[in-house]
Amino acid sequence: MEKSILDIIKKRVIIIDGGMGTELIKYGLNKGSCPETWNIENKKIVKRIHKSYFEAGADVILTNSFGGNRIRLLSHGLEDKMYELNFTAAKIAKEIKPEGKFIGGSMGPTGKFLKPNGEFTEEEFEAAYAEQAKALTDGKVDFLLIETQYDLQEALCALNGAKKSSNLPIFVTMTFNRTPRGFFTIMGNSVSQCIKELERQNVPVLGTNCTLDSSDMVDLIKIMRQTTTLPLIAQANAGKPKISDDDQVTYSQGIEDYVSYIPQMINNGANLIGGCCGTNPEYIRRIVEIIR
Numbered sequence: 115m116e117k118s119i120l121d122i123i124k125k126r127v128i129i130i131d132g133g134m135g136t137e138l139i140k141y142g143l144n145k146g147s148c149p150e151t152w153n154i155e156n157k158k159i160v161k162r163i164h165k166s167y168f169e170a171g172a173d174v175i176l177t178n179s180f181g182g183n184r185i186r187l188l189s190h191g192l193e194d195k196m197y198e199l200n201f202t203a204a205k206i207a208k209e210i211k212p213e214g215k216f217i218g219g220s221m222g223p224t225g226k227f228l229k230p231n232g233e234f235t236e237e238e239f240e241a242a243y244a245e246q247a248k249a250l251t252d253g254k255v256d257f258l259l260i261e262t263q264y265d266l267q268e269a270l271c272a273l274n275g276a277k278k279s280s281n282l283p284i285f286v287t288m289t290f291n292r293t294p295r296g297f298f299t300i301m302g303n304s305v306s307q308c309i310k311e312l313e314r315q316n317v318p319v320l321g322t323n324c325t326l327d328s329s330d331m332v333d334l335i336k337i338m339r340q341t342t343t344l345p346l347i348a349q350a351n352a353g354k355p356k357i358s359d360d361d362q363v364t365y366s367q368g369i370e371d372y373v374s375y376i377p378q379m380i381n382n383g384a385n386l387i388g389g390c391c392g393t394n395p396e397y398i399r400r401i402v403e404i405i406r
Contacts, residue, residue: 119174119216119257120283120318123345123385127405130174130218130349130388131167132398138163138178139363140394148190150182153202160203165210170395171402173215174388176259177203179250180222183242185234189225197249204253218259218285219250221272228267236271243275251280261287262324262390266303266311273315285319286312287347290334292326297334305334309341321347324390327354327367328375332382339383348384350375352392365392373400380405 122128138149141159152160164175182200187193200219207217224239226232247258258276263269269286276284288308290297297305312320320342322334331350338346353367372393379387387405389397 117214118283122173123319127380127384128173128386129171129398129402129405130347130386131164131172131176132389132393132395133391134163134176134178134180134220136363136392136394137166148181148187148192150179150187150199150203151190151192153178153199153206154195157202157206160206161210164207166395167398168210168212168215170399171406172388172398174218174386175207175211175215176218176220176261177207177250177253177255178220179203179246180220180261181225182249183221183224183246185224185226185238185242186222196245200246200249201253204250204255208254216256217254218257219247219253219255219282221246221250221258221260221276222262223264223268228265228271236267239268239271240275240278243272244279247276248279251282255282257283257285259285259287262289263287264289264299265301266299266308267301269308270311270315273312273317283318285321285347286317287321287323287349289324290322290326292330292334297337305337306341309338313342313344317344319345319347319386321349321384321386323347323349323388324351326350327352328372328379332375332378335379335384336382345385346383347386347388348379349388349390350393351390352397355391367392369397369400372397373404376401376404
């Protein structure tokens with residue numbers, strides 16, 4: 115019987131993979147095109163990226179389904195392919211998963227806003243997340259990760275929707291900006307407000323990803339740990355993205371600087387550590403070396 119990821123979190127630090135989008139761009143994904151289509155058109159490359167993260171020492175890889183909800187797929191005219199894109203994302207990851215490793219079903223934000231700031235209702239958000247969660251669950255992921263949420267209200271819609279169609283553990287990560295008053299989401303949600311509300315919903319694991327580099331993430335994890343006893347996820351960006359003269363995206367934080375903050379991140383209370391935008395298998399390999 116394979117152990118649940120929730121059992122293993124209690125025993126040691128878990129390593130999650132790094133950036134998927136960054137790697138797909140390296141292999142030729144065009145700016146503005148839909149990364150999830152590669153689950154059908156370029157399966158071998160998606161598989162190769164997943165494999166490279168497992169080989170680097172990751173315990174967990176996240177499916178290539180970050181933008182796979184119906185609302186987000188609408189902008190690419192791919193809403194009718196929602197189930198296929200997500201189910202295949204899970205299947206690809208499952209095919210190369212070594213024993214004792216895990217797959218998280220990635221569920222990113224819709225990119226839209228709820229009324230009155232936007233045009234969507236909570237019911238519409240819930241429905242979009244419910245069907246994405248079902249497709250990933252049918253594809254046999256080990257848990258769902260509702261990630262990069264910048265609006266607590268949307269995160270709760272995602273959670274309610276996912277619970278309607280999946281019995282898997284559901285983890286949630288919010289994304290915060292550093293301000294002179296502390297860390298807040300772009301919708302003005304504070305760290306304590308997010309944690310309290312997610313705890314009330316019985317989320318087993320929560321945390322933060324994206325936006326911040328690893329030095330800022332160290333401080334944010336410390337604050338989160340003071341507010342909750344739940345396992346915490348930390349997935350920092352490799353700094354801020356910059357567009358070079360030849361139209362390439364580079365990130366402001368080099369690998370040495372990035373990984374130098376990992377021990378402190380663990381000391382401050384992170385239980386699951388991975389990378390976000392700008393990180394690659396080499397970042398994960400270095401994190402694994404530091405932790406082991």
